[in-house]
Structures are given as C-alpha cells and as structure tokens.
Amino acid sequence: MRVVRVSADAPARAALQEAAELLRSGGLVAFPTETVYGLGANALDERAVRRIYEAKGRPAVNPLIVHVASAADAQTLAFDWTSAADALAKAFWPGPLTLVVKKTAAIPSLVSAGGATVGLRVPAHPVALALLAAAEVPIAAPSANRSNQISPTTAQHVVDSLGDDVDLVIDAGATTVGIESTVVDVTGAAPRILRPGMISLSDVTRVVAGAEIGDAQPGSAAPLSPGMLGKHYAPHGVVTLFEAQSHGDAAARARTALDRGRRVGALVFTSLGLSGVQEFAMPADSREYARTLYATLHTLDAAGCDLILVECPPRTDEWTGVRDRLERAARS
Numbered sequence: 001m002r003v004v005r006v007s008a009d010a011p012a013r014a015a016l017q018e019a020a021e022l023l024r025s026g027g028l029v030a031f032p033t034e035t036v037y038g039l040g041a042n043a044l045d046e047r048a049v050r051r052i053y054e055a056k057g058r059p060a061v062n063p064l065i066v067h068v069a070s071a072a073d074a075q076t077l078a079f080d081w082t083s084a085a086d087a088l089a090k091a092f093w094p095g096p097l098t099l100v101v102k103k104t105a106a107i108p109s110l111v112s113a114g115g116a117t118v119g120l121r122v123p124a125h126p127v128a129l130a131l132l133a134a135a136e137v138p139i140a141a142p143s144a145n146r147s148n149q150i151s152p153t154t155a156q157h158v159v160d161s162l163g164d165d166v167d168l169v170i171d172a173g174a175t176t177v178g179i180e181s182t183v184v185d186v187t188g189a190a191p192r193i194l195r196p197g198m199i200s201l202s203d204v205t206r207v208v209a210g211a212e213i214g215d216a217q218p219g220s221a222a223p224l225s226p227g228m229l230g231k232h233y234a235p236h237g238v239v240t241l242f243e244a245q246s247h248g249d250a251a252a253r254a255r256t257a258l259d260r261g262r263r264v265g266a267l268v269f270t271s272l273g274l275s276g277v278q279e280f281a282m283p284a285d286s287r288e289y290a291r292t293l294y295a296t297l298h299t300l301d302a303a304g305c306d307l308i309l310v311e312c313p314p315r316t317d318e319w320t321g322v323r324d325r326l327e328r329a330a331r332s
C-alpha cells in the first residue's frame, strides 16, 4: 500500500493520474470525500468491486454507493430519473446526499447487492471530483474501514483499518462533514430517508414535499437499506449514552468503572468533573460536532477505552444524523 499526499483544494495532476490508472486497471484506491474517506473501485468492473467486499469483510447483501462526477453522469446510470431525484440533485449535489434510484444494466449486480436500485452521489470534495474526472468511470466506494468499524475521516484511519488491502491511499487531510451522507430513496411516491446525515429531513422536505424518515426494520413495507441493520459504526469499548439531566448517574458510572481499573472516555457538553476520565468537550454546533465525532471515537478506541460515556445531543432536526451514529455506536 502506498500513501500519496495531495492538497485538498488543488490536488497535483500526476498523483490523480496514477490513481485513475490504478482504478481503470482494477485496483483499490482510498480517497477523501467531504463526508468520510471512501474505498474506491471502478464501479463497472465486477472483479474490482469484489475486492472491495473482500478488503472490508463486508457481507455481499450490503450494496455500495456509486460516485459520479455530475448529475448528468448519474442519469446515465439511472433507469428512472424521477422529478424528486432531479430536484434533490439540483439542490444538494455536489454534496453529502446519496440518491437511491432504479439502476440500469450497466451497474453490476454485485454493486447493488442483487437489488434493482443503486445509490448515486456526486461528492463535494475537489480531490474526489478530480479523481472522477481523471478516471472517467463511476467509482463504487463504501467508507474505507473494515465492516463494523468507525468510518475514517483521515488517511491514517484508513491505513490503520485496511493496511495492505488497499493499493493506494490519497491523503488530503481530515474530511469536513465527518459523518456519512444522507441516503434518500427516490424510487417511491415520496422521498424516504434511509440513513440520516447532515442534510436533514427538513432540508429534503424544503425541496420535495412529503419526505419522511424511512423505517428500515426487516419485514416493514419500507425499502430496506441493509447497511442500517445491526451494530455499526462501533468502537471496541462499550458506548453508553446519557441525557444531559443525568450527569450525576453518568459520573457515578464512570467512577465505578475507574475503581475497577477500567479505562473510561467521555464525549460531553458539560464536564463530568472526574479526574482519570479521558474527556472531550464536544462542540455545541451540530456541524462542528459531526466533523470531530469519528476522530474523537478513533482516539478513545486507540487509547483502549473500555467504557465511553456520551452526553446526548438535542433531539432536534439538525442533530438527527449525529444522534443516529451515536445510537448505532451504543447498540451492541
């Protein structure tokens, strides 16, 4: 595995050309997007796509997002480009939004995990866009971590998680959005949010009326996003959420764990006031919180924390994506 460092705003052509060649010849290239680093392969090359699943240890039932350079490119891969897809693409692309549409036969069934739909996204990162332009193929890319680990927001996270299973890592520093894209199914009568993100329900509703948060429970009528099931985005230690009014209980819990010789970390808005806890004062702004969340969890993970106490953010629209990731990390 090689790591090549590029400028986030003005990446060197030579580095991107090399990465593009690698992709066209079936290689795996990890690259930055505005959300998290992706593990990319030529989406039209089934053998290359198979390597993604192998490198991640990802079950073949979980479909991949295909990254494209423009909405026009997205349309060539969509069997049906609905007015909702068009409106959302115009409003939010390039950006942290994935649109699930009916796919054409050009998309290998391995990419869609055998399904009739594909998730498409135009990322808002100069390096990702330059790579797509140089590669001249759509790039299938899940987050560049092993399955069930925390998504990478730096190149070092990718190296630590995937090692030699990736051919090249393009390092352009830390990502800015920090959690994965909002996934919206636009195949039905109304848009359905399958995975919340920093583009919120009210952002989507402002563009297309009647949007709702999908219920990704098995057996429900809602279209299923397989990646939404089970434990996900989880560090090794136990993550426990607590409400702001339960600081006393959380502090008691931390003290008990410390007394038993456990390592304790915390993500809080107000300090627990306990020495011995590796505590992070988290931003009160949801965007800044999202930007630092995974790096903070990675740090506590690397420090070998057995217990990570997390103060719940508010239950408001702009926090839905962050809350979703915290709840997933706490589910084990």
Ligand code: TXA
Residues within 6 Å of the ligand: 033, 035, 036, 037, 038, 039, 062, 063, 064, 065, 096, 098, 100, 112, 115, 117, 118, 119, 121, 123, 141, 142, 143, 144, 179, 180, 181, 182, 183, 194, 195, 224, 225, 226, 227, 228
């Ligand atoms: O921000 C992101 O979305 C990042 C960057 C690299 O673009 N990618 C990412 O990919 O998070 P991944 O594979 O880790 O998560 C993709 C999510 C999964 O929950 C998957 O089940 C869902 O999107 N998904 C993908 N294609 C789908 C489809 N056709 N139908 C329903 N859900 C789909």
Ligand code: MG
Residues within 6 Å of the ligand: 142, 143, 151
């Ligand atoms: Mg992922």
